[in-house]
Amino acid sequence: MLLQQVINGLAQGSVYALIAIGYTMVYGIIGLINFAHGDVYMVGAFLGFYAVNILHLPFFPALFIAMVGSALLGVIIEKIAYKPLRNAPKINLLVMAIGVSILLENGARDNHIFGPDFKAYPAIIKEIRYAITSKASITNLQIILFVVSIILVLILQYIVFWTKTGKAMRATSYDKDAALLMGININNIISVTFAIGSALAGAAGVLVGLVYTTINPYMGIMPGLKAFVAAVLGGIGVLPGAMIGGLLLGLVETLTKAYISTSLYDTVVFGLLILVLLVKPTGLLGKKTNVKV
Amino acid sequence: MKKFYVKLLIGILIFTLIFLVLNYFMDTDVINPYKARIIMLIGINIILGVSLNLVLGFTGQLTLGHAGFMAIGAYAAAVVSVKLQAPFLVALIAGGVASGFIGMLIGLPVLKLKGDYLAITTLAFGQIILNVINNIEFIGGPRGFSVPPKTTFIWVFVFTILSYFIINSIIKSSHGRAMVSIREDEIAAEAMGINAFKYKVMAFTIASFFAGIAGGLFAHFQGYITPNIFDFMKSVDIVTSVVLGGMGSLSGTVIATTVITYLPEGLRSLSEYRMIIYPILLIIMMRFRPKGLMGTNEISFKGIQKFYKKLKGKGGKNNAAA
Numbered sequence: 116m117l118l119q120q121v122i123n124g125l126a127q128g129s130v131y132a133l134i135a136i137g138y139t140m141v142y143g144i145i146g147l148i149n150f151a152h153g154d155v156y157m158v159g160a161f162l163g164f165y166a167v168n169i170l171h172l173p174f175f176p177a178l179f180i181a182m183v184g185s186a187l188l189g190v191i192i193e194k195i196a197y198k199p200l201r202n203a204p205k206i207n208l209l210v211m212a213i214g215v216s217i218l219l220e221n222g223a224r225d226n227h228i229f230g231p232d233f234k235a236y237p238a239i240i241k242e243i244r245y246a247i248t249s250k251a252s253i254t255n256l257q258i259i260l261f262v263v264s265i266i267l268v269l270i271l272q273y274i275v276f277w278t279k280t281g282k283a284m285r286a287t288s289y290d291k292d293a294a295l296l297m298g299i300n301i302n303n304i305i306s307v308t309f310a311i312g313s314a315l316a317g318a319a320g321v322l323v324g325l326v327y328t329t330i331n332p333y334m335g336i337m338p339g340l341k342a343f344v345a346a347v348l349g350g351i352g353v354l355p356g357a358m359i360g361g362l363l364l365g366l367v368e369t370l371t372k373a374y375i376s377t378s379l380y381d382t383v384v385f386g387l388l389i390l391v392l393l394v395k396p397t398g399l400l401g402k403k404t405n406v407k408v
Numbered sequence: 409m410k411k412f413y414v415k416l417l418i419g420i421l422i423f424t425l426i427f428l429v430l431n432y433f434m435d436t437d438v439i440n441p442y443k444a445r446i447i448m449l450i451g452i453n454i455i456l457g458v459s460l461n462l463v464l465g466f467t468g469q470l471t472l473g474h475a476g477f478m479a480i481g482a483y484a485a486a487v488v489s490v491k492l493q494a495p496f497l498v499a500l501i502a503g504g505v506a507s508g509f510i511g512m513l514i515g516l517p518v519l520k521l522k523g524d525y526l527a528i529t530t531l532a533f534g535q536i537i538l539n540v541i542n543n544i545e546f547i548g549g550p551r552g553f554s555v556p557p558k559t560t561f562i563w564v565f566v567f568t569i570l571s572y573f574i575i576n577s578i579i580k581s582s583h584g585r586a587m588v589s590i591r592e593d594e595i596a597a598e599a600m601g602i603n604a605f606k607y608k609v610m611a612f613t614i615a616s617f618f619a620g621i622a623g624g625l626f627a628h629f630q631g632y633i634t635p636n637i638f639d640f641m642k643s644v645d646i647v648t649s650v651v652l653g654g655m656g657s658l659s660g661t662v663i664a665t666t667v668i669t670y671l672p673e674g675l676r677s678l679s680e681y682r683m684i685i686y687p688i689l690l691i692i693m694m695r696f697r698p699k700g701l702m703g704t705n706e707i708s709f710k711g712i713q714k715f716y717k718k719l720k721g722k723g724g725k726n727n728a729a730a
Contacts, residue, residue: 206651207694211691221683388528392525393518
């Protein structure tokens with residue numbers, strides 16, 4: 116029983132982690148809570164859906180299309196909505212993000228785009244259940260979810276820590292002006308950040324569609340909020356923090372559903388966030404920054 | 409002091425007149441019941457916007473859980489008026505006090521945090537409040553709670569005007585000045601001997617109180633409340649109206665709230681696209697006028713006089729040039 120719940124929790128958690136990475140990367144680089152990120156995840160799920168249903172592609176090409184599409188969407192959002200406001204007060208950026216989020220949700224609801232109703236995700240890969248012990252089992256879909264998430268995270272680690280672009284990203288998030296003086300094209304780096312974060316969210320969308328089988332235009336709201344909670348929990352702006360926060364959140368949520376209450380899990384999840392912030396305001400792995408006068 | 413009473417008297421007279429005219433139109437069906445409902449909704453939303461402006465615009469603390477306090481007020485008022493059979497005024501005050509008290513309890517730990525962390529914890533508390541309400545069988549849980557529709561136009565009108573003027577006078581008092589100084593520069597304010605934390609909690613509590621009043625009015629206006637009315641999107645709506653009107657401008661909030669509340673109804677002929685047009689307007693606004701409609705300016709009689717004089721002065725100059 117416990118093992119089963121841990122497996123389910125980790126599955127849910129890897130989805131949160133993938134979305135949370137996008138939040139944390141964008142926050143790390145321009146200090147914006149990108150509320151539209153949850154909706155990019157939704158769009159990714161729909162792109163995957165159409166890639167399978169209309170283009171009749173197998174799973175991995177569909178995943179790839181969804182990731183590229185989401186990345187493009189993320190870059191377009193950044194260029195049109197956030198770039199003009201880069202020097203505006205934070206609250207304006209935040210309202211802009213909220214506006215983009217509402218636009219994406221309701222745009223997607225429009226009949227000419229995705230339509231308002233729930234859609235059943237095509238069963239691209241047949242579900243097979245492997246028994247681990249007598250009481251716990253794992254499906255091949257969950258395995259795919261884990262493996263794809265791990266591979267994506269490894270690629271991300273490679274990009275951020277081993278390539279020149281990654282170095283530029285880290286420099287930009289450390290000090291934008293100094294990075295500019297070192298000859299880094301900040302605008303390109305910010306676009307790349309949005310592209311990577313959005314691609315991961317798009318991948319999460321397809322994986323969720325595959326494992327949990329239904330998608331709808333509002334599916335991004337709650338996971339978006341939860342993923343943001345995960346990012347803050349792990350320490351916003353810190354990549355490993357987002358992954359740990361995501362997995363932790365998925366585990367806590369699933370275990371609460373199983374052992375404490377099936378309806379109070381939101382309270383437990385958000386309560387955990389508040390508790391962590393009150394004890395360690397920068398999150399689990401966050402670094403303390405001093406405010407200078 | 410005498411001047412103050414004269415002003416107060418004139419104010420009361422003007423607002424009584426406005427009320428009588430509007431009420432007359434409603435009675436004679438010039439403003440049909442549907443439009444009257446929109447006007448009442450605008451009033452309720454103004455209370456919410458103005459109270460949030462105290463925290464967001466004047467104290468400079470970003471909170472994203474205002475609808476949660478509205479929910480507390482709505483449910484508390486509903487319980488008092490339905491289960492205890494108390495008069496409407498008592499129910500409204502009870503809603504406000506309950507919300508203000510919980511606001512203070514939440515504010516005490518949370519307001520130690522700053523910036524985005526504060527935003528996310530208040531968001532979290534908003535969600536927790538809804539989740540808890542969803543799980544209390546006594547008040548209907550997710551099925552909702554039926555409330556007698558007692559809110560009439562005069563209740564909304566009086567409470568809207570009262571909230572506006574109470575918050576306006578708080579801002580003009582020394583407490584309000586302290587709050588504004590925290591917005592401008594918290595460290596400098598602390599250095600000048602202002603207890604920033606105390607004033608933040610004060611602003612937060614007062615704002616929660618008025619959100620609770622608005623919630624009580626809303627519950628008895630709607631006649632039926634469910635927890636998801638007060639979800640994150642409702643909080644976002646309130647924040648939006650404050651930001652659009654201009655953070656730090658009460659009259660701006662009033663204008664923006666009126667437009668935002670009316671807009672979905674005004675766009676009803678475009679019903680299919682209204683939820684698309686609304687965010688586009690928001691985006692355009694943020695892109696081209698980020699400080700909001702009014703910035704930190706207020707509409708006042710003095711301001712109008714000044715503007716009129718300036719206009720006249722300009723006209724005079726032009727004439728001279730000609």
